[in-house]
Amino acid sequence: MVYKKRLDGRKFDELRDIEAKVGVIKNADGSAFFKIGNTHAYASVYGPKKLYTRSMQDPKSGIITCKYNMMPFSGAGGRVRPGGNRRSKEISMVTENVFKDLIDLSEYPNAVVEVYIELPQTDAGSRCCGICAASLALADAGIPMKSLVGAIAVGLVDEKVVVDLTYEEEHYPEFAKDKITSEHVADIPLAFIPGSDKIFLLQMDGVISKKSLIEALEVGKKAADKIFDIQVKALKEKYNVEE
Numbered sequence: 330m331v332y333k334k335r336l337d338g339r340k341f342d343e344l345r346d347i348e349a350k351v352g353v354i355k356n357a358d359g360s361a362f363f364k365i366g367n368t369h370a371y372a373s374v375y376g377p378k379k380l381y382t383r384s385m386q387d388p389k390s391g392i393i394t395c396k397y398n399m400m401p402f403s404g405a406g407g408r409v410r411p412g413g414n415r416r417s418k419e420i421s422m423v424t425e426n427v428f429k430d431l432i433d434l435s436e437y438p439n440a441v442v443e444v445y446i447e448l449p450q451t452d453a454g455s456r457c458c459g460i461c462a463a464s465l466a467l468a469d470a471g472i473p474m475k476s477l478v479g480a481i482a483v484g485l486v487d488e489k490v491v492v493d494l495t496y497e498e499e500h501y502p503e504f505a506k507d508k509i510t511s512e513h514v515a516d517i518p519l520a521f522i523p524g525s526d527k528i529f530l531l532q533m534d535g536v537i538s539k540k541s542l543i544e545a546l547e548v549g550k551k552a553a554d555k556i557f558d559i560q561v562k563a564l565k566e567k568y569n570v571e572e
Contacts, residue, residue, distance in 0.1 A: 336498060342551070343492065346365070347364065348362070349363050349461070357373035357470075360374065361469060364458070367450060371446070372447075372459065372463040372465065373444070374442060374463075375443045375445075376440060391437035391438065392440075393444065394443050395424040395444040396443075397459055420455075420459070424460055428467065431464075431475050431478060433473040442467075453496045457530075464560065478522050479520065479554065479560065480518065480556070481518075481520075481549055483519060483552070484516045484535070485541050485545070499514065515535030515541075521554075523553075
């Protein structure tokens with residue numbers, strides 16, 4: 330059986346409602362709020378500032394560090410264990426790697442830019458939501474960047490490629506009404522910059538065919554372009570830039 334109608338009624342290539350704001354944390358050098366569906370992320374940026382951990386210093390360039398954290402009662406699937414855990418460390422590292430290729434800190438040797446991402450509420454797509462918020466916060470802080478980055482999760486639900494999965498879709502066999510399903514679910518977080526075919530993030534949980542993966546990449550890129558437009562609009566609104 331093929332997934333014929335999404336559980337929340339959206340089209341297969343339709344994003345959930347998105348909201349983006351810049352400059353939401355007063356004492357940060359840059360900050361942003363990004364919401365997609367019921368997943369909310371706040372990002373704050375501090376720096377460039379001197380890096381006091383000598384072993385991490387780079388005399389040729391500054392570095393970026395990212396810390397991703399889901400609050401204890403933010404998860405759609407139940408309580409999240411407070412403090413650092415394997416998943417938060419993995420997503421923090423993934424986020425750092427996305428922005429290492431996008432920012433230029435060559436003028437800030439032995440310095441650090443610190444990015445903090447907090448999620449008070451989540452319903453799938455949390456790492457992508459955090460990356461979108463961090464991208465805006467870095468721009469708000471005036472960090473030299475090649476471009477903003479749009480991140481979105483695409484996937485396969487019962488043989489159908491879909492954009493911006495919800496928690497129920499990630500766990501589709503559990504929530505399927507008819508219970509007649511192949512149980513094939515794949516979740517693929519992606520990140521792109523507009524006008525580029527370079528993929529800055531590609532992860533996958535699940536199994537997907539080559540044909541479906543190529544389709545997922547194409548629809549994911551189009552979705553990321555839509556997110557980019559929303560990010561640009563949020564920055565223009567803060568700085569009163571006319572269209």
